[in-house]
Amino acid sequence: MIVCVPSRGPTVESQMDDRFGRAAFFAFFNTDSGEVHVAENPHAGGSGGVGPQAVQFLVQNGVTTLIAPRLGGNAEEALVASKIQVIMQNPDVTVVQAFQTWKDNAGISA
């Protein structure tokens, strides 16, 4: 499975972003292969519709689980339809800390 964490910076040591649609970067953790990469959010500067566009970006990257800060209405609607599992996380942690917390609790649904 592929777990996504919004990030303020280009590495997993960066702080988790407190936004979803306008997050600066997205970190992707592949729990099967162990592969990790951080990509720039292509729609971060958009004036509108960034929530659905971010969901589309996640779907294109095969995301199954999103560790999320607060979510806007359109983003929430798109996420529910996409069947991506959403785990709420206070963004006062680093990206890798957020992933680790989820991993440690894996199997407990939020």
Next chain:
Amino acid sequence: MQIVIASGKGGTGKTTVASNLAFVLSQKQSITLCDCDVEEPNQEIFFPCDFKVQRVHVEVPLILEEQCVHCGSCGEFCRFGALTVLKDRVLFFPQLCHSCDGCFRVCPTDALKKQQIDVGELLLCNPSDTLSLIIGRLKEGDTRTTAVIRAVRDMIHTVPLVILDSPPGTACPFIETVDAVDLCVLVTESTPFGLHDLSVAVDVLSLLCIRSVVVINRSDGNDKIIEEYCSKHQLPILMRIPFDFKLLCAQNKGLLISQEDSDWFERFSLLGDQILTYSTGAL
């Protein structure tokens, strides 16, 4: 000839000027008055009429899932985020769609069908043989202001002389109203707020390469704040309309001051002639 009456700051007197100008000019020639302030049109207050109603529509996509192969092309193309392509279906967010038509063009399997959405109406009438009125009115709660303004402007391509009452501000509705017109008359007031919003409007018009002139409304004789700005930017001040309770009372009753008072008729007649002269580029 298309002449816009605008302001920048709201409440300076666009509708007062536009309605009286239209009335006065219609005494000598055929003229059309458009109300492009489609979120809150008010010209019908001054020209009560039996209006003919014409609906205004925009086109949005309807997704035909049986034909969709979920290639993602429409979602990639849409810069407004209105289409989200998931693994097994496509989500459409109507409130984000700008009806640009792009998604229909990029879909490889004809899976998007054009669907009409009602966004407002045009109210049409002829208060006299020489005066025609076109009022745009956006549906309450809808956000597609520019679509209704475009519908108003689509009605006047071949009309010889048109006055357009603009929305306030300098955002998309103003730009949709003023784009490619012959002249913009900026109605302002001699206050710091009036000056500030006037200067923003002037900057926008300059970027759009549209000629502008200024009318100072509610003048108390002390208009230095505007005069200095206009002098610096070489903007002609066509008239200082004095602050006048008789005018306020008449307009607030829904009457046209130029129809009630011969002095005011003369004043607006003079303003009208000057505007026509400036709009031909003669000055």
